[in-house]
Amino acid sequence: MNELRDLLGDLVADVDAVFLFSPNASFFEEFDDVDEEIVVVGPENTLDAEPFVELPIDFTDLEGRLRFGIEGALEQGIVDEGDEVLCVTEVLDGSENTIVRVQTNDFSPSGVYDMFVNSRADASVVRDVFEVAIELGKKGQKGKPVGALFVVGDAGKVMNKSRPLSYNPFEKSHVHVGDPIVNVMLKEFSRLDGAFVISDAGKIVSAYRYLEPSAEGVDIPKGLGARHMAAGAVTRDTMATAIVLSESDGLVRAFKGGELVLEIDPEEY
Numbered sequence: 001m002n003e004l005r006d007l008l009g010d011l012v013a014d015v016d017a018v019f020l021f022s023p024n025a026s027f028f029e030e031f032d033d034v035d036e037e038i039v040v041v042g043p044e045n046t047l048d049a050e051p052f053v054e055l056p057i058d059f060t061d062l063e064g065r066l067r068f069g070i071e072g073a074l075e076q077g078i079v080d081e082g083d084e085v086l087c088v089t090e091v092l093d094g095s096e097n098t099i100v101r102v103q104t105n106d107f108s109p110s111g112v113y114d115m116f117v118n119s120r121a122d123a124s125v126v127r128d129v130f131e132v133a134i135e136l137g138k139k140g141q142k143g144k145p146v147g148a149l150f151v152v153g154d155a156g157k158v159m160n161k162s163r164p165l166s167y168n169p170f171e172k173s174h175v176h177v178g179d180p181i182v183n184v185m186l187k188e189f190s191r192l193d194g195a196f197v198i199s200d201a202g203k204i205v206s207a208y209r210y211l212e213p214s215a216e217g218v219d220i221p222k223g224l225g226a227r228h229m230a231a232g233a234v235t236r237d238t239m240a241t242a243i244v245l246s247e248s249d250g251l252v253r254a255f256k257g258g259e260l261v262l263e264i265d266p267e268e269y
C-alpha cells in the first residue's frame with residue numbers, strides 16, 4: 001500500500017490553499033492548525049469562516065462546483081492565478097470523500113461566478129429564475145417538455161430591443177420572481193412563445209417578448225437554434241443575463257456577455 005500512500009502524499013504536497021466545500025463544523029476545526037490557506041465554499045457561511053466563497057446554487061456536478069469556488073476565490077483575490085489548490089468535497093452524497101488537485105490556471109474562466117455575482121440583477125434574482133427553469137425542465141408542462149427563455153436584468157434596454165408577440169399579462173402587475181404564485185404563472189405562460197423580461201430587482205416586466213438583438217458576431221455552440229441565439233445575442237447587446245430551458249434537449253443554459261457560461265441538466269440537479 002506504500003505506492004498508494006506516496007500517490008496521496010504527492011497529491012496533497014505543496015499546495016497554496018485548501019478549499020473545503022460545505023464542511024461541517026468538526027471537519028472544519030480539524031484544519032485549524034494547518035499552514036495552507038483554508039477557503040470555505042458553500043451556500044451559506046454557517047461557520048463564520050474567513051475567507052468564504054458563497055455558492056449561489058447547490059451544484060450537484062463536481063466540475064461546476066469546483067469551477068465556481070475557484071473562480072470566486074480568484075475574483076476575490078483569495079488565490080492567485082497559477083496557485084495549486086486542493087479541493088475537498090463530496091460526491092454521491094458521501095462525506096468528504098473526494099480530493100481534487102488543480103492549478104487555478106487549469107480552468108479557463110467560464111464566467112459562472114461572474115454571472116451570479118456581477119450580474120446587473122441581484123444574485124438572488126438570477127438564482128430564483130434559475131430554479132424556475134430547472135423545475136420546469138424537470139417536470140415539463142403537464143408531462144410534456146417545454147422550452148423557456150428568461151432575460152434577467154437591464155430590462156429597459158431589453159424592452160427596447162424586443163417587441164410584443166401578444167398582450168403582456170404582467171402589464172399592470174407588480175409581481176416578483178421567487179413569489180410562489182409567480183412561479184406558477186411563469187410556468188403557465190411558458191407554453192407560449194417568446195421571452196420573459198425580468199428587472200434587476202426581480203420584477204416580471206413582460207412575457208411574450210420577441211427579442212431582436214443584433215446577432216452579428218455572437219458565437220454560440222452549433223446545433224442550438226433561434227431561442228438560444230436570441231438569448232446569447234441579447235446579453236451581448238445589453239447587461240442582461242439570459243437563462244434558457246431547451247425544449248429539444250432539456251438542458252438549462254445561461255448566457256452573459258454573448259457567451260454560454262453555464263449548462264445544467266435539470267435531471268441531475
Ligand SMILES: Nc1ncnc2c1ncn2[C@@H]1O[C@H](COP(=O)(O)OP(=O)(O)OP(=O)(O)O)[C@@H](O)[C@H]1O
Pocket residue numbers: 147148149192193194195209210211212224225226227228229230245246247248249
Ligand atoms: N428572437 C426570439 N425571441 C424570443 N423567443 C424566441 C426567439 N426566437 C425563437 N424564440 C422562441 O423559441 C422557440 C423555439 O425556437 P427554436 O427551436 O428555433 O429555438 P432553439 O434554440 O432550438 O430552442 P429549443 O432547444 O427549445 O428547441 C420559438 O418557438 C420561440 O418561442
Ligand SMILES: [Mn+2]
Pocket residue numbers: 225226248
Ligand atoms: Mn429547436
